[in-house]
Amino acid sequence: MILSIESSCDDSSVAITDIATKKLIYHKKISQEAEHACYGGVVPELASRLHAVALPALLKELTPYFNRLKAIAVTNQPGLSVTLLEGIAMAKTLAVLLNIPLIPVHHLKGHIYSLFIEKTSTFPLLTLLISGGHTQVIRAEHFEHMEILATSIDDSVGESFDKCAKMMGMGYPGGPLIEKLALKGDENRFDLPIPLRNSPRIAFSLSGLKNAVRLKVEACGGRESMSEQDKADLCASFQKAVTLHLLQKSKKIFAKEPIKDFAVVGGASANRYIRNAYEVLCKEFGKKLHVAPFEYCSDNAAMIGRYALDAYEKKQFIDPNKIDIVRTKKQQSGMLL
Ligand code: KG4
Ligand code: ZN
Numbered sequence: 001m002i003l004s005i006e007s008s009c010d011d012s013s014v015a016i017t018d019i020a021t022k023k024l025i026y027h028k029k030i031s032q033e034a035e036h037a038c039y040g041g042v043v044p045e046l047a048s049r050l051h052a053v054a055l056p057a058l059l060k061e062l063t064p065y066f067n068r069l070k071a072i073a074v075t076n077q078p079g080l081s082v083t084l085l086e087g088i089a090m091a092k093t094l095a096v097l098l099n100i101p102l103i104p105v106h107h108l109k110g111h112i113y114s115l116f117i118e119k120t121s122t123f124p125l126l127t128l129l130i131s132g133g134h135t136q137v138i139r140a141e142h143f144e145h146m147e148i149l150a151t152s153i154d155d156s157v158g159e160s161f162d163k164c165a166k167m168m169g170m171g172y173p174g175g176p177l178i179e180k181l182a183l184k185g186d187e188n189r190f191d192l193p194i195p196l197r198n199s200p201r202i203a204f205s206l207s208g209l210k211n212a213v214r215l216k217v218e219a220c221g222g223r224e225s226m227s228e229q230d231k232a233d234l235c236a237s238f239q240k241a242v243t244l245h246l247l248q249k250s251k252k253i254f255a256k257e258p259i260k261d262f263a264v265v266g267g268a269s270a271n272r273y274i275r276n277a278y279e280v281l282c283k284e285f286g287k288k289l290h291v292a293p294f295e296y297c298s299d300n301a302a303m304i305g306r307y308a309l310d311a312y313e314k315k316q317f318i319d320p321n322k323i324d325i326v327r328t329k330k331q332q333s334g335m336l337l
Helices: 032-035 046-058 063-068 081-098 107-116 158-169 175-180 206-221 228-256 272-285 301-313
Strands: 002-006 011-017 024-031 071-076 102-106 125-130 135-142 145-151 259-267 287-293
Touching: 002 081, 002 301, 011 046, 011 301, 024 259, 024 301, 032 046, 046 081, 046 228, 063 206, 071 081, 071 107, 071 301, 081 102, 081 206, 102 107, 102 301, 107 125, 107 135, 107 259, 107 301, 125 228, 135 228, 145 228, 158 175, 158 206, 158 228, 175 272, 259 272, 272 287
Parallel strands: 002 071, 071 102, 125 259, 259 287
Antiparallel strands: 002 011, 011 024, 125 135, 135 145
16 A cells, blocks of 8 residues: 655645555545635645645544555645655655655645546546646646646636636635625626737637736725625626636647547646536537546645555655655646656
């Protein structure tokens, strides 16, 4: 079995995955959303301290599995350095203590592998990753070859939902709150710009749209003056604009990429409005849409464990003294390594 640990942001999570059957045996996560809510976003120092309490508590429940463990897997990048280090410290200690290999896992590859927790893996795969930290289209040829085809030049999808919710005084995380309120809103009431609409550039940008939302909030007299209906209408209009932006750029990629399997992963892939829009787009382009079960869209150790199974097979281990959170040159050149 492999014990996996995730602490790249505000979720402390551990999982146990069976090597022979590839099945998830145990999975638990402690979310810090409530603690960060009053700040409208994640406070790294606070997140780190909360991981320092939650991770050992989670680990305590896993002691019955210790004598069956063959490896420890841990997210080592990308993420908040002070929170990654909490998971890494625990993983290193366990690997040394139990004298078993340590597997470093790239968090974004983990999100792609969230698709394979309950299903067999599918490659090659074209993937849209929409999370709190990233918006990327990745061509995953196979386990070891994942290339970034498009990326965001400013705010990510999840981040833009969080910031717009904060502007309207709605709480954190903004994604699920905006999605819920948008159900009661008129998506055509507010005229918002579709980012990079007239640009041939295949990239994502949401800071301009975020600013347009800010101006609409001001035009309504500020968030205190907004009625629930005003907020619902702005949520719906914003969600529609984000989705149209994603679809427009995805279409350009679809026109060039023959890969039939397409996936949407990451925290914001739990959004039903976005999922439904991609269902329609994939039908139009003859692609098969893959999404992870809702519980595995946001950060979790189950996806890290699932990736680690393939890494274990390939013996992609790291010396506990050499595990780091530093990016390699290859990653900067567009490969997920
Ligand atoms: O993947 P994730 O858990 O963490 C990162 O790797 O960043 O993504 C968290 C992000 C948050 O910004 C959250 O607001 C967003 O995912 N999110 C959503 C929804 N559920 C979570 N965004 C839009 N609609 C949702 N239903
Ligand atoms: Zn994530």
